[in-house]
Amino acid sequence: MSNLLSKYKWILFDADETLFHFDAFAGLKLMFSRFDIEFNADDFARYQQVNKPLWVEYQNGLISAAHLQHTRFNDWARRLSVSPQYLNSQFLTAMADICQPLPGARELVDSLTGRVNLGIITNGFTQLQSIRLSRTGFQDAFNPVVISEQLGKAKPDIAIFNHALNLMGEPEKHQVLMVGDNLHSDILGGMNAGIDTCWLNHYGAPLTDDIAPSYQVSNLTQLHQLLHAN
Numbered sequence: 001m002s003n004l005l006s007k008y009k010w011i012l013f014d015a016d017e018t019l020f021h022f023d024a025f026a027g028l029k030l031m032f033s034r035f036d037i038e039f040n041a042d043d044f045a046r047y048q049q050v051n052k053p054l055w056v057e058y059q060n061g062l063i064s065a066a067h068l069q070h071t072r073f074n075d076w077a078r079r080l081s082v083s084p085q086y087l088n089s090q091f092l093t094a095m096a097d098i099c100q101p102l103p104g105a106r107e108l109v110d111s112l113t114g115r116v117n118l119g120i121i122t123n124g125f126t127q128l129q130s131i132r133l134s135r136t137g138f139q140d141a142f143n144p145v146v147i148s149e150q151l152g153k154a155k156p157d158i159a160i161f162n163h164a165l166n167l168m169g170e171p172e173k174h175q176v177l178m179v180g181d182n183l184h185s186d187i188l189g190g191m192n193a194g195i196d197t198c199w200l201n202h203y204g205a206p207l208t209d210d211i212a213p214s215y216q217v218s219n220l221t222q223l224h225q226l227l228h229a230n
Helices: 024-033 041-059 065-071 074-080 084-097 105-112 126-136 158-167 183-192 220-228
Strands: 010-013 117-122 145-147 176-180 196-200 215-217
Touching: 024 041, 024 084, 041 065, 065 084, 074 084, 084 126, 105 220, 117 158, 126 145, 145 158, 158 183, 176 183, 183 196, 196 220, 215 220
Parallel strands: 010 117, 010 176, 117 145, 176 196, 196 215
Antiparallel strands: none
């Protein structure tokens, strides 16, 4: 019997909350502690009131990565008399400092390396992705690493998937699998690009009527078992 690894020549991964923990509250607490500020849950709630709608606009192609990164820190930048760009850079540094692979990520990547081609398509930002890949020792495992900030298009825009497929040498689409935790950007984006998808559904969220992943798992250990099962 063959397993799913014989079906796919490429597996593409999202980064945040697919390969890596992304604890924005912890990152912000660390960043602001370096300014001698105790950042609390109320501060985080106010930050998210600004940040979350910006991400929706970014993924819908309405604003740029730079606009998102700077606007979310405008208020704090005024209070601290620094530039929003500086605060955003300090935030990404703090996020890199606390970065950890998700449980099962290292074992999964090790088991796939050399057996299937691995790539990343992420809406995250360049400064964080490159540092994280280096610090976790994953940088040699993934090629290409496609970052929306560099392309100017974000998932679920089909352009970022087409760009990745071009860098991959235009493989047969039925031989490509996209893995991600975001039903809209990762799964709908992959579906629109004509490739199979696997939803990493950490919290048991319900499916929507119009988005149907090829596979669904709740953690990377389950994905490991799914890919390797005979």
